[in-house]
Amino acid sequence: MSDLEQRLVELGSHMDFPATPPIAAAVRARLAGAPPHLRARKWRLIAAALAAALAVVFGVPPVRTAIAHWLGISGIVIKPVPSLPAATPPRAHQSLTELGYSLGLGQLTSLEAARAQAGFAVAVPTSLGAPDGVYVRTNLGQVVSLLYRPRADLPESPQTGAGLLITEFRGSVETAQFEKLIKFGTVVTPVRVDGGQGYWISTEHAIEYRLPDGSFDTDGLRLTGPALFFERGDVTVRIEGAITEDRALSIAAALR
Amino acid sequence: MQRHADIAFRTAYLITGSAADAEDAAQDGFLAAYRALRRFRPGAPLRPWLLRIVANAARNQRRSSRRRAELTYRWAESLRTSDAAPSPEAEAEAAEERAALLRAVTSLDDADRDVVACRYFLDLGVAETAAVLDCAEGTVKSRLSRALERLRRRMRPAPKTK
Numbered sequence: 001m002s003d004l005e006q007r008l009v010e011l012g013s014h015m016d017f018p019a020t021p022p023i024a025a026a027v028r029a030r031l032a033g034a035p036p037h038l039r040a041r042k043w044r045l046i047a048a049a050l051a052a053a054l055a056v057v058f059g060v061p062p063v064r065t066a067i068a069h070w071l072g073i074s075g076i077v078i079k080p081v082p083s084l085p086a087a088t089p090p091r092a093h094q095s096l097t098e099l100g101y102s103l104g105l106g107q108l109t110s111l112e113a114a115r116a117q118a119g120f121a122v123a124v125p126t127s128l129g130a131p132d133g134v135y136v137r138t139n140l141g142q143v144v145s146l147l148y149r150p151r152a153d154l155p156e157s158p159q160t161g162a163g164l165l166i167t168e169f170r171g172s173v174e175t176a177q178f179e180k181l182i183k184f185g186t187v188v189t190p191v192r193v194d195g196g197q198g199y200w201i202s203t204e205h206a207i208e209y210r211l212p213d214g215s216f217d218t219d220g221l222r223l224t225g226p227a228l229f230f231e232r233g234d235v236t237v238r239i240e241g242a243i244t245e246d247r248a249l250s251i252a253a254a255l256r
Numbered sequence: 257m258q259r260h261a262d263i264a265f266r267t268a269y270l271i272t273g274s275a276a277d278a279e280d281a282a283q284d285g286f287l288a289a290y291r292a293l294r295r296f297r298p299g300a301p302l303r304p305w306l307l308r309i310v311a312n313a314a315r316n317q318r319r320s321s322r323r324r325a326e327l328t329y330r331w332a333e334s335l336r337t338s339d340a341a342p343s344p345e346a347e348a349e350a351a352e353e354r355a356a357l358l359r360a361v362t363s364l365d366d367a368d369r370d371v372v373a374c375r376y377f378l379d380l381g382v383a384e385t386a387a388v389l390d391c392a393e394g395t396v397k398s399r400l401s402r403a404l405e406r407l408r409r410r411m412r413p414a415p416k417t418k
Contacts, residue, residue: 008376
């Protein structure tokens with residue numbers, strides 16, 4: 001580097017830039033001019049898509065929390081971390097109540113009761129039949145979980161002990177109910193599910209729940225295997241199990 | 257997000273020379289990026305793409321500001337004094353040298369000044385500089401050596417004629 005170049009670098013280090021104004025907030029406000037429906041949704045999509053691009057391209061090394069918040073589908077925030085925290089593996093042969101408790105799914109109930117309680121249309125994959133267990137969790141909006149015990153077409157997940165777990169809730173970007181922790185380098189693949197935006201995570205990751213006070217329940221943290229999550233109308237759906245992306249997508253397509 | 261906002265705003269600031277214009281340009285740029293998202297090639301790095309769009313908005317801003325009045329570069333006000341110098345005199349001298357160099361940079365034409373600002377003031381790599389200037393990477397190198405040559409000539413005391 002020449003002497004002149006060194007002096008230019010030194011000059012640059014003495015430049016005081018004006019404080020960066022809140023650009024994202026201003027842009028959001030300007031987008032408020034768009035029809036309201038489109039607005040919230042599209043902003044969510046750009047955030048998700050940009051961050052997904054980041055996640056995929058860089059395997060997420062440079063991510064700070066602020067950027068991590070860009071990668072959110074309604075109600076779910078994805079946070080890259082250097083390593084996954086340890087979580088207790090599920091005990092084998094648990095009762096449905098125990099299984100629901102250990103996975104933090106809430107109260108065991110019936111599908112009819114869950115539907116009455118949820119405040120949104122709870123969908124069940126027609127291709128799989130009725131779930132073995134239905135749970136409702138109510139600490140921050142209604143979260144309904146459908147659990148299928150392991151069976152021939154739904155192998156047991158080493159992380160959850162279940163054959164398949166489907167979680168449905170009405171999400172919002174502002175107050176995410178779930179935080180997903182992924183290891184640096186985890187690839188999050190954007191997918192389209194029934195015309196809506198979704199993501200597929202093919203490897204093990206961790207899930208935390210939001211508590212009513214707004215903090216995340218690190219004690220309730222649990223590991224999960226591959227998962228597909230997507231928006232279906234105003235309901236966010238997560239499908240997790242020891243299954244392939246194609247299988248997850250076909251289960252998603254069979255939701256009614 | 258904030259990291260992108262910082263670099264985008266600073267890039268716009270160095271192009272427009274004004275914080276208010278830079279804010280407008282950065283907002284326009286982010287909005288344009290948002291609307292152009294469908295054209296973003298998945299897998300491509302995000303930052304140069306965003307910088308290119310913001311820099312374009314900043315150049316538009318610069319052109320329209322110029323129509324109103326000759327643009328005054330306010331970078332000179334951004335110079336900080338440092339207390340690392342061995343003595344107040346030495347610091348005063350160093351500050352004067354920096355001010356002189358900055359004046360020389362601001363006296364360059366837009367193309368030369370932009371490339372110098374990207375490389376040395378924003379510390380952007382060649383690829384990101386090319387994105388900001390909306391040109392090829394090879395052009396960045398040739399433009400940079402031309403700009404440095406012009407700077408050298410301006411910094412050198414005028415040759416004495418006999």
